Amino acid sequence: MNVAPSITPSIISKVPVMSEITFKAIREFIYTLTGIYFQDNKKYLLESRISKRLQALHLTQYEDYFQFIKFGVKKDDEKKFLYDAITINETYFFRNEPQFEIFEKTLMPELIKIKSSNPRPKIRVWSSASSSGEEAHTLAMIFLEKIKPKYPALEFEVVGTDISPSILDIARKGVYREYSVRNMPKLYLEKYFHAEDGRFIVNDNVRKLVRFDHMNLFDQPRMRGMLNFDIVFCCNVLIYFDAKSKIQVISQLYDSISRGGYLFIGYAESLHGISSAFKIMNFPKAIVYKKE
Ligand SMILES: C[S@@+](CC[C@H](N)C(=O)[O-])C[C@H]1O[C@@H](n2cnc3c(N)ncnc32)[C@H](O)[C@@H]1O
Known part of the structure; x- marks a missing residue:
């Protein structure tokens, strides 16, 4: 279920109040x-976020917004703004x-060994809730720094997808603030970025390995087309879903992973009661789910 950060009372007081009926209707629609579920105690958050769309569309009531996004001629365009409004995109490098x-140290060497008989070995990784791309770019940098020197013939591709169109614009540009790079080892910062006007820009040799695409994890036809990934990262997004939604997403990700491939989820997330299809691999500080 949704766990969203709190906002200050001064912000709350400026936004119009949403009726209970409309809250439930918009919540169900979202x-x-x-798959994102706003619990009763997060009504103020939905109000605050949708009130910005009311302003932008010159609407006065949430009821009108609901009609607009459900039946309006421009409903599909508005969905993109809605995705931006309701998602929490917190992320950073490493x-x-x-x-x-x-x-x-473990998964890449093992996959490389399995693929060694292939004349053109390739490893494909999917960052499935990529936000502004820090996770995807981190993987590409590790490949360049640690893997490629040992296996120069290996091809490597990272696909980053997210539901929020505006966050993907940032990912594609690869331009970051200091906040995003604060946890980055110095070597990576110096070697794979250049600084401009206080921003950190990812070098082209990293960006060449990564492709970003818009994707809703609940868009079943699109999800069915995401196949043959060796490793999938689905980190810090399951916390926004209820059990039913988690089961649906994880079962589709299972199909996206090749046999012998792996799934990572967030540190605070678990597949307990969600899926028993994966083999659990316990490492001292992390869990990996293997598709055997
Ligand atoms: C907190 S960020 C996590 C980013 C990154 N994976 C990490 O762990 O640092 C969660 C991301 O999930 C995305 N998201 C939420 N619901 C989604 C959905 N149904 N389909 C795809 N992405 C979704 C949000 O837009 C947001 O960028």
């Missing part, structure tokens, strides 16, 4: 569309270091 260490 849940069906995205966010979960133990996972990246396992990726580099």
Whole structure:
């Protein structure tokens, strides 16, 4: 279920109040569309976020917004703004270091060994809730720094997808603030970025390995087309879903992973009661789910 940060009372006081009926209708609409569920105690958050769309569209009531997004001629365009409004995009480079260490030292060498008989070995990784791309770019940098020198013939591709169109614009540009790079080892910052006007820009040789695409994890036809990934990262997004939504997403990700491939989820997330299809691999500071 949604766990959203709190906002200050001064912000709350400026936004119009949403009726209970409209709250439930909009909440259900968002849940069906995205799997994100706003609990009763997060009504103020939905009000605050949708009130900005009311202003932008010159609407005065949430009821009108609901009609607009459900039946309006421009409903599909508005959905993109809604996705931006309701998502929480917190992320940064090297966010979960133990996972990246396992990726580099255990999973990549094992996958490379399996693929060694292939004349053109390739490893494909999917950052499935990529936000502004820090996770995807971290993986590409680790590949360039640690893997490529040992296996120059290996091809490597990272696909980053997210539901929020505006966050993907940032990912594609690869321009970051200091906040995003605060956990980054100095070597990576110096070697794979250049600084401009206080921003940190990812170098082209990293960006060449990564492709970003818009994707809702609940868009079943699109999800069915995401196949043959060796490793999938689905980190810090399951916390926004209820059990039913988690089961749906994880079962589709299972199909996206090749046999012998792996799934990472967030540090605070669990597949307990969600899926028993994966083999659980326990490492000292992280868990990896293997598709056997
Ligand atoms: C907190 S960020 C996590 C970013 C990154 N994976 C990490 O762990 O640092 C969660 C991301 O999930 C995305 N998201 C939420 N619901 C989604 C959905 N139904 N489909 C795809 N992405 C979704 C949000 O837009 C947001 O960028």
